[in-house]
Amino acid sequence: MKGRVLWLVVIAFLVGVLGLVFVFPESMVSPGPLLKGHQSLGKDCFACHTPLLGSRAEKCVDCHAVDRIGLFTTTGRAISGKGSTVPFHQHLTEQACTACHTEHAGPESGGSMHPFSHQLLQAETRTQCASCHTKPQDALHLQFTGGCQQCHSAAKWRPANFDHAKYFLLDGDHNASCSTCHVADDYSRYTCYGCHEHTTSGIRAEHEEEGIREFQNCVECHRSADDDGERGKRGGKGSD
Numbered sequence: 001m002k003g004r005v006l007w008l009v010v011i012a013f014l015v016g017v018l019g020l021v022f023v024f025p026e027s028m029v030s031p032g033p034l035l036k037g038h039q040s041l042g043k044d045c046f047a048c049h050t051p052l053l054g055s056r057a058e059k060c061v062d063c064h065a066v067d068r069i070g071l072f073t074t075t076g077r078a079i080s081g082k083g084s085t086v087p088f089h090q091h092l093t094e095q096a097c098t099a100c101h102t103e104h105a106g107p108e109s110g111g112s113m114h115p116f117s118h119q120l121l122q123a124e125t126r127t128q129c130a131s132c133h134t135k136p137q138d139a140l141h142l143q144f145t146g147g148c149q150q151c152h153s154a155a156k157w158r159p160a161n162f163d164h165a166k167y168f169l170l171d172g173d174h175n176a177s178c179s180t181c182h183v184a185d186d187y188s189r190y191t192c193y194g195c196h197e198h199t200t201s202g203i204r205a206e207h208e209e210e211g212i213r214e215f216q217n218c219v220e221c222h223r224s225a226d227d228d229g230e231r232g233k234r235g236g237k238g239s240d
Contacts (some may be wrong), residue, residue, distance in 0.1 A: 031104040037105050041128045048103070057095040066090060083130075086132045093126040118154035126154060150187045172225035192218045 010144055029119075034041060041047045048059050063074050070087030072078055079085075100114050118126055125131070131147040135141060151162040164170055168190075181190045192198050215221070 003234055033105050035103050035105055045229075055096045055098055060097040061095060066095060088121065088125070091122050092120050093122055096120070141176075143186055147185045147187060168219050168222075169224035174225045189218075 016163050033039075033214065038048070065237075066089055069089040070079065070085050089194065099120060100116055102114065127149065129147075129181070135144075149159040153161060168174070176195075178187070180195070181192070193200060193203070
């Protein structure tokens with residue numbers, strides 16, 4: 001009998017708590033006040049939240065049409081000029097709004113945005129860095145027309161994951177422009193032909209004089225402008 005009464009008390013308590021959540025959700029479960037953009041919603045929690053399911057993207061797109069995000073405000077005003085952002089929401093693999101956005105300014109909210117993951121973008125869009133990011137204007141990057149991912153990671157822009165000196169030291173006469181050795185913006189390959197005596201026949205003849213008859217990767221032996229090279233050390237990425 002006592003056990004039955006205890007269960008009834010527990011059930012009544014849970015029902016009471018659940019009732020309070022539905023009647024006073026802003027007091028019972030709210031992590032904090034709404035941020036400025038949604039303050040007009042007041043205490044209407046269910047404008048964004050579905051009972052027992054939390055906030056869902058379907059609620060967000062009721063007000064924020066995906067094809068207009070970044071282009072127009074919810075009132076229909078065109079977004080342009082200072083403060084405007086590149087419209088990229090149209091290129092997400094799915095509409096998972098809360099993966100990036102939080103609309104409560106509570107102590108555990110972490111601000112209005114979570115760190116953005118480029119993995120949320122469609123695969124093709126992830127290769128089009130310049131569509132969202134301004135190209136660095138330093139002497140090195142001005143030589144490149146694309147292929148950012150060959151040196152940089154979408155997870156973290158800095159540091160770049162490529163150390164040229166690891167493969168070939170750009171000293172002396174070899175401190176040349178990137179396109180001298182790498183063609184068509186493909187930095188995974190290189191060519192040594194086209195400079196000085198660097199022709200297929202010239203290089204072959206010179207190596208055969210030294211008894212070297214098989215060679216493919218120049219940087220397997222030549223790691224800098226030193227004519228003697230550094231035989232037998234770590235190889236490069238591949239040559240033409």
